[in-house]
Amino acid sequence: MTAAPLLQVENLQMHLHLRRGVVKAVDGVSFHVHEGETLGIVGESGSGKTMTCLSILRLLPIHGDGRLEGSVKLDGDDLLQLTEEEMASRVRGPKVAMISQDPMTSLNPVFTVGDQVSGPFRYHKLVRTVREAMSAATAGLRRVRIPSPERRLKNYPHQFSGGMRQRVVTAMAIACSPRLLIADEPTTALDVTIQVQIMSLLRSIQRDSKLGIILITHDLSIVAGLCHRIAVMYAGRIIETGKVRDIYRNPQHPYTQALLEAIPHLGQKRKRLAAIPGQPPNLMDLPTGCRFAPRCPKRMAVCDDYPPATELGDGHVVNCWLAAKQ
Amino acid sequence: MSVIPASTPVTAAVGITPRPSLFRFRLKGVPWLPLLILLLIIVSAIGGESIPPQDPNGLNLAAAFRPPFWQAGGSYEYLLGTDNLGRDVLSRIIAGARVSAIVALYAIVFSGAIGTMLGIIAGYFGGIVDALIIRIAEIMMAIPSLALALIISASMAPGLSTVVVVIVLTYWTWYCRIIRSEILSLRERDYVSFAKIAGCGPLTIFFRHLLPNIFNTLLILMTLQVGQVILFEASLSFLGLGIQAPDTSWGLMLADARQYITYAWWGITMPGIVIMLTCLSSNLIGDWLRDLLDPKRRQL
Amino acid sequence: MKAVFAKGLLNALVSILGASVIIFVISRLSGDPVALMLPMDAPQSAINALRQELGLDRPIWEQFLLFLWKAVHGDFGQSYRWQMPALALVLERLPATMFLATAAFAFSLALALPLGVLSAVYRGSWVDQIGRVIAMLGQAVPSFWVGLILILVFAVTLQWLPAFGADGVRHVILPAIALGWYPVAAQTRIIRSGMLEVLDSDYIRMGRSVGTPERLLIWKYAFRNALLPLVTIMGVYFASMLSGAFVVETVFAWPGLGRTVVEAVFARDYPVVQAGVLITSILFVLSNLLVDLSYSIIDPRIRP
Numbered sequence: 001m002t003a004a005p006l007l008q009v010e011n012l013q014m015h016l017h018l019r020r021g022v023v024k025a026v027d028g029v030s031f032h033v034h035e036g037e038t039l040g041i042v043g044e045s046g047s048g049k050t051m052t053c054l055s056i057l058r059l060l061p062i063h064g065d066g067r068l069e070g071s072v073k074l075d076g077d078d079l080l081q082l083t084e085e086e087m088a089s090r091v092r093g094p095k096v097a098m099i100s101q102d103p104m105t106s107l108n109p110v111f112t113v114g115d116q117v118s119g120p121f122r123y124h125k126l127v128r129t130v131r132e133a134m135s136a137a138t139a140g141l142r143r144v145r146i147p148s149p150e151r152r153l154k155n156y157p158h159q160f161s162g163g164m165r166q167r168v169v170t171a172m173a174i175a176c177s178p179r180l181l182i183a184d185e186p187t188t189a190l191d192v193t194i195q196v197q198i199m200s201l202l203r204s205i206q207r208d209s210k211l212g213i214i215l216i217t218h219d220l221s222i223v224a225g226l227c228h229r230i231a232v233m234y235a236g237r238i239i240e241t242g243k244v245r246d247i248y249r250n251p252q253h254p255y256t257q258a259l260l261e262a263i264p265h266l267g268q269k270r271k272r273l274a275a276i277p278g279q280p281p282n283l284m285d286l287p288t289g290c291r292f293a294p295r296c297p298k299r300m301a302v303c304d305d306y307p308p309a310t311e312l313g314d315g316h317v318v319n320c321w322l323a324a325k326q
Numbered sequence: 327m328s329v330i331p332a333s334t335p336v337t338a339a340v341g342i343t344p345r346p347s348l349f350r351f352r353l354k355g356v357p358w359l360p361l362l363i364l365l366l367i368i369v370s371a372i373g374g375e376s377i378p379p380q381d382p383n384g385l386n387l388a389a390a391f392r393p394p395f396w397q398a399g400g401s402y403e404y405l406l407g408t409d410n411l412g413r414d415v416l417s418r419i420i421a422g423a424r425v426s427a428i429v430a431l432y433a434i435v436f437s438g439a440i441g442t443m444l445g446i447i448a449g450y451f452g453g454i455v456d457a458l459i460i461r462i463a464e465i466m467m468a469i470p471s472l473a474l475a476l477i478i479s480a481s482m483a484p485g486l487s488t489v490v491v492v493i494v495l496t497y498w499t500w501y502c503r504i505i506r507s508e509i510l511s512l513r514e515r516d517y518v519s520f521a522k523i524a525g526c527g528p529l530t531i532f533f534r535h536l537l538p539n540i541f542n543t544l545l546i547l548m549t550l551q552v553g554q555v556i557l558f559e560a561s562l563s564f565l566g567l568g569i570q571a572p573d574t575s576w577g578l579m580l581a582d583a584r585q586y587i588t589y590a591w592w593g594i595t596m597p598g599i600v601i602m603l604t605c606l607s608s609n610l611i612g613d614w615l616r617d618l619l620d621p622k623r624r625q626l
Numbered sequence: 627m628k629a630v631f632a633k634g635l636l637n638a639l640v641s642i643l644g645a646s647v648i649i650f651v652i653s654r655l656s657g658d659p660v661a662l663m664l665p666m667d668a669p670q671s672a673i674n675a676l677r678q679e680l681g682l683d684r685p686i687w688e689q690f691l692l693f694l695w696k697a698v699h700g701d702f703g704q705s706y707r708w709q710m711p712a713l714a715l716v717l718e719r720l721p722a723t724m725f726l727a728t729a730a731f732a733f734s735l736a737l738a739l740p741l742g743v744l745s746a747v748y749r750g751s752w753v754d755q756i757g758r759v760i761a762m763l764g765q766a767v768p769s770f771w772v773g774l775i776l777i778l779v780f781a782v783t784l785q786w787l788p789a790f791g792a793d794g795v796r797h798v799i800l801p802a803i804a805l806g807w808y809p810v811a812a813q814t815r816i817i818r819s820g821m822l823e824v825l826d827s828d829y830i831r832m833g834r835s836v837g838t839p840e841r842l843l844i845w846k847y848a849f850r851n852a853l854l855p856l857v858t859i860m861g862v863y864f865a866s867m868l869s870g871a872f873v874v875e876t877v878f879a880w881p882g883l884g885r886t887v888v889e890a891v892f893a894r895d896y897p898v899v900q901a902g903v904l905i906t907s908i909l910f911v912l913s914n915l916l917v918d919l920s921y922s923i924i925d926p927r928i929r930p
């Protein structure tokens with residue numbers, strides 16, 4: 001039996017109202033994450049994976065009028081029902097935190113690393129004095145294995161390398177021991193060797209603290225080793241979700257299949273990498289039926305209606321008429 | 327069947343708007359009111375003596391300090407009131423438009439031409455020429471414009487030409503710097519390199535390849551300069567270093583009316599409002615042109 | 627740090643030297659300054675004596691070196707009107723101008739900083755609209771006219787504040803507003819666009835995602851970044867205060883450098899004009915230099 005999930009997202013919508021129209025960035029997304037579990041959210045850029053995670057934190061783009069619907073239950077709270085003050089004081093930091101993709105731009109260039117890493121401790125009243133805040137920050141940097149942390153506190157972000165900055169960002173994010181960590185392509189901007197280091201760092205933090213992790217990526221190849229489950233997003237919706245091995249061995253949705261085919265394999269015979277023809281739909285003007293249908297090689301007449309969720313067992317769910325008909 | 331329907335719209339990604347051009351603009355954003363105001367000023371400037379309802383220099387001490395028509399004691403004869411010598415304020419404002427227009431025209435044409443030429447030369451040739459021109463521009467910018475005006479006025483007889491000289495000396499650096507950086511980026515473009523390889527001389531490259539490309543920038547800079555020139559002329563004339571009587575200008579009117587501020591509020595209010603409307607109009611038109619022609623950068 | 631300072635200082639010196647060349651050249655352009663300095667009916671002997679005293683009978687480059695030599699030693703000649711050394715007069719009037727310029731600058735920042743931040747944070751709200759109107763109006767009115775209107779409203783009609791003179795803090799309010807009005811527009815715009823850019827940045831989102839209170843996020847973390855572009859041109863604005871002082875001091879009869887130089891122009895008091903303009907230019911250059919140096923203090927990235 002399994003305990004209640006740490007995070008339960010039901011029918012989450014984030015519609016961005018602009019002057020030119022409504023962008024349905026997230027359009028009815030449901031998923032859950034257990035304690036100590038890693039969920040990979042996979043999709044092309046613009047598929048709404050980042051927006052989904054920002055919506056969980058209720059961090060909406062400053063341009064336009066973003067409207068949230070649905071429910072996001074984290075550790076007993078429905079985050080969409082809280083006030084902005086409650087989000088800032090109780091949720092962001094102690095409950096959920098986030099690492100974004102570009103370590104070069106996620107640290108404030110004109111404040112010292114010590115100021116920024118000690119911030120969460122101060123805002124959430126975990127320390128009382130500046131001295132305590134600084135020693136907490138030192139411990140934080142040590143936890144992400146930054147050498148000589150006391151000295152580095154006085155440095156500015158530009159004095160750190162990319163990998164080191166991502167460690168600093170991670171230290172900031174896990175400062176208040178959140179229950180859930182959202183990592184938005186944390187390694188895209190880094191070298192491969194550094195990628196491995198950051199990933200193993202995240203895994204060891206997860207082991208120590210039963211952290212739930214949502215790992216956003218467009219790269220299916222890094223998901224395999226890190227995640228327990230995968231959700232594949234396309235045009236603002238999850239189209240297939242399940243355990244990693246089910247998705248890899250038995251992908252049902254033509255889009256998932258295409259994504260998996262697009263991964264280059266070592267030792268594979270030289271053949272052209274499969275690319276998916278066409279472009280993702282305009283989020284302001286979505287097709288009424290299956291959103292992948294215009295690009296789908298297995299398109300049928302029935303695809304003009306949105307496909308129902310088909311449960312294939314062991315949490316493997318797919319939204320495709322092909323699976324529904326079998 | 328692996329058929330992708332031909333009717334599938336390959337829609338552009340969100341956030342890409344087609345780049346507007348001067349000839350395809352929407353009528354909606356056009357600043358009609360500012361254009362109308364500037365047109366009125368230009369008509370007043372060209373119309374000269376035939377437009378003012380009264381003689382702008384006609385003394386009539388019996389009619390001194392008449393308030394505007396809506397106040398007690400005002401009359402429709404003098405819509406905006408009269409000054410200390412009984413001259414009609416409205417007529418003098420209309421006559422003053424001529425000076426503002428002439429100063430703006432000369433100052434903008436000369437500072438624009440000198441600044442642009444030096445900017446092109448500096449940006450195109452680079453090296454020592456560039457360093458020299460930039461250094462001279464920096465030095466010119468080290469002298470505050472009004473201080474420059476004072477020292478020139480101390481050496482030359484004040485008047486319209488002094489005003490123009492001061493403005494040209496002050497503003498050419500502005501054109502020079504912006505055009506230079508524009509040229510620096512243009513110089514690296516392929517078509518300029520090709521033209522050089524094809525053996526075009528510097529003059530051909532100037533006129534065929536560089537000038538057309540900086541035309542938009544020049545248009546924006548010149549429009550934005552109108553307001554500044556008018557403010558500058560008004561300040562100089564107010565100090566007594568600009569336009570001299572019997573000619574009239576808005577700044578001079580303000581200088582005259584200043585002593586009577588306690589009992590003729592319209593004397594300092596009306597010309598100031600006209601200055602404000604003119605500058606506001608040219609700034610708004612300049613902003614509009616900039617958004618239209620330079621939608622990406624917005625840094626001019 | 628030393629290298630930055632030395633380079634800046636050298637640049638400043640070159641600019642000041644260049645400015646003095648220009649001032650010299652312009653003052654000789656009109657021909658014989660003696661004609662301007664003496665009354666029309668002065669006897670030929672007086673003209674010759676003055677020419678010799680000023681060194682006008684020597685070659686032009688020698689005259690320039692002489693001018694420079696004297697200028698470096700603080701000798702701009704004797705003021706005809708005030709009967710004292712020109713430089714001493716200028717320096718005596720300078721503090722009043724600096725006081726006025728500082729007050730005006732403080733006024734403009736006190737208005738522009740909150741307005742810029744608030745109009746970025748509440749885009750499209752009434753604060754933003756007010757900011758936009760102020761920005762448009764501020765750049766469309768000459769500062770002396772703002773001064774006249776302030777006098778009309780607050781001194782003549784309401785009689786709250788004095789219109790003329792420099793006798794205490796009450797006297798500086800109106801001229802400081804008149805002088806500080808113009809840069810408010812540009813400063814507000816710079817802060818607003820800087821804030822908009824910064825508020826949309828990853829690091830502000832990062833800060834928000836760990837629960838940084840909004841107040842700190844805006845006024846501490848975003849603000850200092852948005853301040854950078856303003857600081858780079860702060861010197862230009864302070865310098866424009868010095869320049870604008872020529873007009874505003876005249877409007878308010880403020881006994882500073884600006885009004886003195888304007889009066890000297892009318893009195894044909896050439897030494898005072900030269901000294902005043904050169905001193906203003908030096909201040910202009912120095913304020914830019916100071917800003918360059920302070921810039922490296924608030925932006926750690928360019929600290930050596």
